[in-house]
Amino acid sequence: MLRSLLASTxxxxxxxxxxxxxxxxxxxxxxxxxxxxxxGIWEILxxxxxxLGLLDMGLRPTISRFIAYAxxxxxxxxxxxxxxxTSLGLMQGVGITISLILAGxxxxxxxxxxxxxxxxxxxAFVIQLFAxxxxxxxxxxxxxxVFEGRLCYTTKNNIAIAHQVLGAVFxxxxxxxxxxxxxxxxxxxxxxxxxxxxxxALLHLSNFGAYRIRPTxxxxxxxxxxxxFGSKSLLQGIAGQVSKRADAVLIGIFLGPQKIVxxxxxxxxxxxxxxxxxxxxxxxxxxxxxxxxxxxxxxxEQYFFIGTRYVxxxxxxxxxxxxxxxxxxxxxxxxxxxxxxxRPLIWVLVAGALIAGSLPLHNRFLTALxxxxxxxxxxxxxxxxxxxxxxxLLPVMGLLGVAVATMLAQAIITPLIWRxxxxxxxxxxxxYIRQTLAPVFGVVxxxxxxxxITRAFIGIESWLSLFGVLAAGGVSFLLLFxxxxxxxxxxxxxxxxxxxxxxx
Numbered sequence: 166m167l168r169s170l171l172a173s174t175x176x177x178x179x180x181x182x183x184x185x186x187x188x189x190x191x192x193x194x195x196x197x198x199x200x201x202x203x204x205g206i207w208e209i210l211x212x213x214x215x216x217l218g219l220l221d222m223g224l225r226p227t228i229s230r231f232i233a234y235a236x237x238x239x240x241x242x243x244x245x246x247x248x249x250x251t252s253l254g255l256m257q258g259v260g261i262t263i264s265l266i267l268a269g270x271x272x273x274x275x276x277x278x279x280x281x282x283x284x285x286x287x288x289a290f291v292i293q294l295f296a297x298x299x300x301x302x303x304x305x306x307x308x309x310x311v312f313e314g315r316l317c318y319t320t321k322n323n324i325a326i327a328h329q330v331l332g333a334v335f336x337x338x339x340x341x342x343x344x345x346x347x348x349x350x351x352x353x354x355x356x357x358x359x360x361x362x363x364x365x366a367l368l369h370l371s372n373f374g375a376y377r378i379r380p381t382x383x384x385x386x387x388x389x390x391x392x393x394f395g396s397k398s399l400l401q402g403i404a405g406q407v408s409k410r411a412d413a414v415l416i417g418i419f420l421g422p423q424k425i426v427x428x429x430x431x432x433x434x435x436x437x438x439x440x441x442x443x444x445x446x447x448x449x450x451x452x453x454x455x456x457x458x459x460x461x462x463x464x465x466e467q468y469f470f471i472g473t474r475y476v477x478x479x480x481x482x483x484x485x486x487x488x489x490x491x492x493x494x495x496x497x498x499x500x501x502x503x504x505x506x507x508r509p510l511i512w513v514l515v516a517g518a519l520i521a522g523s524l525p526l527h528n529r530f531l532t533a534l535x536x537x538x539x540x541x542x543x544x545x546x547x548x549x550x551x552x553x554x555x556x557x558l559l560p561v562m563g564l565l566g567v568a569v570a571t572m573l574a575q576a577i578i579t580p581l582i583w584r585x586x587x588x589x590x591x592x593x594x595x596x597y598i599r600q601t602l603a604p605v606f607g608v609v610x611x612x613x614x615x616x617x618i619t620r621a622f623i624g625i626e627s628w629l630s631l632f633g634v635l636a637a638g639g640v641s642f643l644l645l646f647x648x649x650x651x652x653x654x655x656x657x658x659x660x661x662x663x664x665x666x667x668x669x
Contacts, residue, residue, distance in 0.1 A: 298357060
């Protein structure tokens with residue numbers, strides 16, 4: 166099991182790296198070919214589907230859990246065939262519902278997307294293509310969840326990586342030739358259809374379970390059980406979607422779609438940071454669950470505090486690097502105007518990320534203890550605060566008001582998350598700050614000073630100088646962290662853990 170978890174985490178890491186590279190190459194292409202207005206429309210459509218598809222945020226982890234729980238050594242029995250068909254039918258129902266809503270929108274008031282002199286028919290067609298994409302996306306999500314439940318991450322990630330690379334190569338070549346917004350959606354539609362067919366074909370094989378599509382195996386009672394189980398994740402997903410998607414919609418309403426791109430670029434940097442932090446903490450939840458089930462509170466807390474130190478060190482160091490070189494990176498990557506517009510947004514968003522990520526394993530820990538229901542409430546409060554503060558500050562402060570609203574919402578709710586976590590720990594907040602946060606802050610502060618000095622000497626006028634500043638920060642961070650932030654007891658613990666893993 167441990168090897169499977171590590172292999173799955175490594176596969177997720179590979180998919181993350183490929184996505185990062187594709188984003189780095191293709192984002193300037195998208196902005197250049199689509200223009201600020203159509204790029205904003207693309208973001209708005211994604212936000213609308215994100216809101217309409219909130220149900221999938223609770224169902225995907227639920228499907229994975231139910232499939233994993235029902236597995237047996239002899240293959241796939243009736244229970245898993247029922248699970249497979251019920252999950253697929255449920256997610257297909259969600260996709261059909263959202264697609265019909267989008268189709269109705271395209272036939273009634275597509276003009277709200279079109280500029281004053283724009284062709285309404287073009288944007289109606291864009292929405293209709295997007296509706297088809299959504300129709301296929303939700304059953305694809307169900308199939309991905311089945312693969313995850315069977316711990317077949319490598320297979321489904323390899324398929325996703327191949328399609329992402331091929332799609333990017335095709336778009337890079339042909340976006341200048343055809344209507345870029347329509348082509349972008351059409352290629353996403355085609356790749357989703359291809360992935361859906363491949364996953365279905367693989368699941369049909371005995372090696373992957375020999376699943377069969379049988380609509381008669383759909384069970385309403387199982388749907389109710391799945392929805393009950395997934396309600397906590399659903400509420401967290403709703404809050405996450407609101408926090409993630411509301412900004413683009415509100416910017417589009419108050420300032421126009423053409424302004425979304427400036428905020429989205431700054432926000433994208435922090436989103437990649439969030440994904441990296443989640444990836445680093447991915448394997449801790451099953452470990453916490455194992456210790457909790459065995460009654461080993463001491464070992465669980467030892468893993469929690471040591472793991473938190475390493476994950477937060479990575480998080481804080483990346484935050485500092487983004488604050489120092491983020492605007493320069495955007496100037497080299499997209500253009501000078503984009504970097505200068507995003508600079509203050511990056512600083513404020515980084516401050517919020519440092520606050521929100523100060524206890525990076527809180528979700529994994531509370532989920533392992535089945536105490537994560539309170540996170541659904543806290544995340545919902547944070548999302549509501551974010552929306553309310555954005556509506557208040559955006560008309561007054563513009564794009565900076567959106568970033569400030571995000572930071573304030575995080576600053577208000579994070580102490581409550583800390584309180585929920587430390588109720589379950591024997592350690593105190595003071596000990597955590599002294600033993601975990603203080604050493605990390607010391608190391609990252611020195612790293613930041615070294616990066617600032619390096620930037621003052623060589624500037625950020627080229628990719629080479631940018632990499633020079635990052636290299637100075639990375640080397641100093643690794644040296645200082647190994648010397649200051651880790652003790653001999655901790656190093657001995659890590660060596661023993663690595664030795665155990667090698668012999669499993």
